[in-house]
Amino acid sequence: MEKRALQGKLGRRQFAGTAAAAAGVSLIATPVLALEPSKGQGSCESIGPLSLPEGAAFTPGVFVDQRARKPIYLPGMNAGLAGYAVSEVLFWTDIMMEHAMFMSLLMPGDHLRGPRSEARQFQIVFARHFLSARDGGYRDDGLSWLLSSTRASVLPFIEYKRRMQRAQEAGTLRSLVWPLFFDHIAREAERFAARLELLANGSAALQRDEVSAFWTTIMADHLEFVAHLLDPQERALVADANARAEQLYQAHTQRVGSGQLASMADEVIDFKTAAEQGIETGQIKSIIDPSLADHILREAVRFSDEIQRAQ
Ligand SMILES: [Fe+2]
Numbered sequence: 001m002e003k004r005a006l007q008g009k010l011g012r013r014q015f016a017g018t019a020a021a022a023a024g025v026s027l028i029a030t031p032v033l034a035l036e037p038s039k040g041q042g043s044c045e046s047i048g049p050l051s052l053p054e055g056a057a058f059t060p061g062v063f064v065d066q067r068a069r070k071p072i073y074l075p076g077m078n079a080g081l082a083g084y085a086v087s088e089v090l091f092w093t094d095i096m097m098e099h100a101m102f103m104s105l106l107m108p109g110d111h112l113r114g115p116r117s118e119a120r121q122f123q124i125v126f127a128r129h130f131l132s133a134r135d136g137g138y139r140d141d142g143l144s145w146l147l148s149s150t151r152a153s154v155l156p157f158i159e160y161k162r163r164m165q166r167a168q169e170a171g172t173l174r175s176l177v178w179p180l181f182f183d184h185i186a187r188e189a190e191r192f193a194a195r196l197e198l199l200a201n202g203s204a205a206l207q208r209d210e211v212s213a214f215w216t217t218i219m220a221d222h223l224e225f226v227a228h229l230l231d232p233q234e235r236a237l238v239a240d241a242n243a244r245a246e247q248l249y250q251a252h253t254q255r256v257g258s259g260q261l262a263s264m265a266d267e268v269i270d271f272k273t274a275a276e277q278g279i280e281t282g283q284i285k286s287i288i289d290p291s292l293a294d295h296i297l298r299e300a301v302r303f304s305d306e307i308q309r310a311q
């Protein structure tokens with residue numbers, strides 16, 4: 001508990017420090033959302049909440065895994081449909097909020113003000129969805145508003161991500177976001193939208209082939225992102241990350257068994273945990289923001305959880 005509180009404190013401070021340095025903006029890391037950009041000469045742009053407040057959900061059946069800096073919301077042992085749905089909405093709305101944050105941080109300068117402003121609006125939208133999901137008490141027969149309103153925000157976010165991807169690929173957008181990163185976060189949003197539809201139809205089931213196909217590529221992409229954000233002199237780690245990515249891409253095409261997938265998920269979690277600690281303590285040289293390291297660690301834990309539940 002003490003460790004978690006310490007991590008929370010450090011997290012807030014580090015989010016503010018690193019992000020402000022990267023983007024030259026003032027940051028608001030409080031539960032109160034920044035709804036209006038600050039105005040006037042000399043004032044800084046606000047970027048909205050960078051770290052949502054921690055805490056348990058009111059809906060029964062939502063388990064909080066504490067392996068990462070931020071809580072990882074997963075369905076508990078005795079979750080009903082509401083527990084499955086709310087944990088999934090909590091997990092992914094936090095991820096979507098962070099996607100918007102990463103994009104706004106990677107779109108610096110006056111010439112990117114328009115797309116950066118769009119990203120900031122999405123950040124606020126998904127922070128609100130997260131808070132509604134966490135603080136509402138949902139029942140199995142009272143999920144339709146939560147699921148439909150969240151999906152109604154995910155769809156334009158997919159359109160935005162794909163539009164930015166096309167512009168970056170065409171050379172008309174000169175952001176610091178790789179085309180693969182746009183594609184990766186669009187795939188995650190597309191999958192979230194599909195899951196919301198399934199949940200709205202009363203099913204929380206996970207198909208093993210779908211889980212495997214989706215997450216092996218996502219995990220492989222993460223390892224390639226890590227490889228490309230490490231200091232070029234971290235040659236052994238760069239090679240290690242690329243080799244692990246290759247294994248996961250192979251697992252994607254070969255459709256390996258559940259047991260092997262579960263151990264691959266555990267290995268990815270161990271690698272990302274060690275990387276996050278090395279980055280935080282300065283033992284690993286990189287330009288990886290700790291909030292990005294934590295983001296991909298949480299996704300690896302979700303991968304591990306889904307593999308265990310998939311049929
Ligand atoms: Fe991801």
